[in-house]
Amino acid sequence: MFESNAADHDSADPQPIADKQLAEKIERHAEPMQRLAHEVAKTLVGQQVLVHRMLVGLLTGGHLLIEGVPGLAKTTAVATLSKAIHADFQRLQFTPDLLPADLIGTQVYRPAQQEFVVQKGPIFANLILADEINRAPAKVQSALLEAMQDRQVTIGGETFPLPNPFLVMATQNPIEQEGTYPLPEAQMDRFMMKVVVDYPTRNEELEILARMSRTRRVEEVTAVTTPSEVMQARDLVDMVFVDQRIAEYIVDLVMATRKCEAYGLSISQWIQFGASPRATINLTLAAKANAFLHHRAYVTPQDVKDIAMDVLRHRVMITYEAEAEEKTSEHIVQMILDAVPVP
Structure with a gap:
């Protein structure tokens, strides 16, 4: 399912x-x-x-x-x-x-x-x-x-x-x-x-x-x-258990929407506003629910990756420059998911 x-x-x-x-x-x-x-x-x-x-x-x-x-x-x-x-x-x-x-x-x-x-x-x-x-x-x-x-x-x-x-x-x-x-x-x-x-x-x-x-x-x-x-x-x-490395991975994903250069991404010209701390909380909760639905008592990195796009796509505000280059918030979130190291 x-x-x-x-x-x-x-x-x-x-x-x-x-x-x-x-x-x-x-x-x-x-x-x-x-x-x-x-x-x-x-x-x-x-x-x-x-x-x-x-x-x-x-x-x-x-x-x-x-x-x-x-x-x-x-x-x-x-x-x-x-x-x-x-x-x-x-x-x-x-x-x-x-x-x-x-x-x-x-x-x-x-x-x-x-x-x-x-x-x-x-x-x-x-x-x-x-x-x-x-x-x-x-x-x-x-x-x-x-x-x-x-x-x-x-x-x-x-x-x-x-x-x-x-x-x-x-x-x-x-x-x-x-x-x-x-x-x-x-x-x-x-x-x-x-x-x-x-x-x-x-x-x-x-x-x-x-x-x-x-x-x-x-x-x-x-x-x-x-x-x-x-x-x-x-x-x-x-x-549901969240390991410290998973927690740091979630924080890094959200931080990368605000300070992308720190994660090797040169896309700041496309981001007007990054995700708020509410995104960190929601991403953690959603990952725990995803683990629960798969009958697990602990969160894995894949739980976070599975749900991250839906949690972040509406919280990343793009610039007019991004629109001119036909970049969407989904493009930016996917680049962040690809760039941030998975624990």
């Missing part, structure tokens, strides 16, 4: 003497995640990387930004995952006329009681699908920013905590599409990963045709896990 394996590592892996009891717990609690992936695959054809990243988001509480042109099943993927978890789910269609109150709620006056009461909005759910997030105005983006970062919202001067787990999976069309606007850099940094969805292969499209070219839905999604199982798995992800 997942695209990497411990046997694929191209360098010596730090393999500590893992606690056998922890390894057994990880083996047991990773099984619901496999059931979840299998259930999503009943509806979603292909897109294994997207499904894997959604599971990483679930295991770490990291929000996902999913980008791709219309028609690539971005919304279907998130909605299917939500149905496969017995949890509260809300789909929000972002439009230019959306108001913050439509998202977080507002105060409503009750004449009978002669008082204002709080009417909570759809943001109070475990899983939020923010569909076409880059169509929303700035005020809505600010309201969502507080919810994503602090797991709370403020209504009429009163603060309300959001349920746990709380996860935002947002979809967006590329900014070249008509009627869309780039997200603020501050909000982009709140997303743990940006996953770019590509067109299906020929065989996958034939499978899509066989499944979907009918007027009636053939197979409904069944809930195969619960929020409590997700939270138990998160506790184990926190316990």
